[in-house]
Amino acid sequence: MMYTRTTCRLCESDALTLIYKMPATPPVDNFRLPGEPEISLPSFPMDLYMCDACGHAQLLAVVDPQLLYGNYIYTSSSSTDLDNHFSAYADRVSAYLQLPPDASILDVGSNDGLLLSKFKARGFRVLGIDPSAYVAAEAEARGIKTLVSFFDSAATETVLRAGGPFDLVTANNVFSHADNLREFATSVREVLAENGTFVFEVSYLKDLVEHVVIDYVYHEHLCQHSVKPLKQFMAACGLQLINVERIPTKGGSIRCYAKKAGDPTKPEPVVESMIADEIDFGLYQKSTYDRLKARVDAIAARLTGMLDETLARGGSVASYGASATTTVLNALLGIVGKLSFIVDDNPLRQNRLGPGFFVPVRSSAALADFRPDIVVLSAWRFADQIVAKNQEYLSRGGCFIVPLPDIQVVKHEYSRTAI
């Protein structure tokens, strides 16, 4: 069900240092209906390592993708944020690259074709490739031609025949999920037109450290990318990194642009300045991660103390958010065993049981029905929206705790008490 890598995913060095010990958990998005056979999956490690040679941060435990992705509840269009993000993406990338009107575009891991639909609406020729027949059928239904396949060296010929070579190849987040990145990148190179561009978005390691987005470290995210190792890796794959843009998605991400080695395009100065900035920041020093862990551990100790006190006097505790990141955070903070239930606003998540501890997921109506004393906002990046939507719970004496980046207690303004 899993194997453990012994070499760096980018440079193949075997000098790897543990930089953040994470709790082992079952696949973090394994929210199941009672009675489903896959409800009990074992725990797998998700410790974060750094390569001493190139600085790439990565997981060495590689869980069978079938276990991780077999239960896709969502397709990408289920989020309006993502819809807006992809519209802006299509505008920005086509303008920056000055794509000709008849340019051909391949999206790898194209899901339900949402990004490609934005490019198609702007007149470009598009092709998707995705291993899930289910989402590919949804893409086809919206008029996006999609190959059902993993993207690897065995697929490049079929991909080229179906619409290549491509002026633009996009990959969003899949570049964080693939174990064999070298094969992935060289396959991209093979299907690119001579002056074509590879654009990919990945969450950014520096944002993870600065904004304590530690709940973004889990089995699916095999890589936590940064510019220094990526530049070296691209060169080793016959590509060159020519631009990097910082974007706010997923708690902080980078959009990277690469062209074939030998392309006359001059790399933007931002590539070198970001690398200098990463080094100055200490992104490649273990002590940086020791400090991050000490900070998160202190938050965990304080939070579990508060919850234990509430439980000791007969109170109850719930959390808000049923997703991959909230499973990570609840495990990391040591609170999952203390929860009576988890609230989530998405009906697809409700009535399911969370991974490992089988905590039931309910709608926000449960806040009125069960009146938990404390609700931990595990979906802390959405704290403002959740608090705004649940004023009634607060007005009845409820209490939200935002765990990150530092503990914040939110009570009704007329009953606010110092802690």
Ligand SMILES: [Zn+2]
């Ligand atoms: Zn390396």
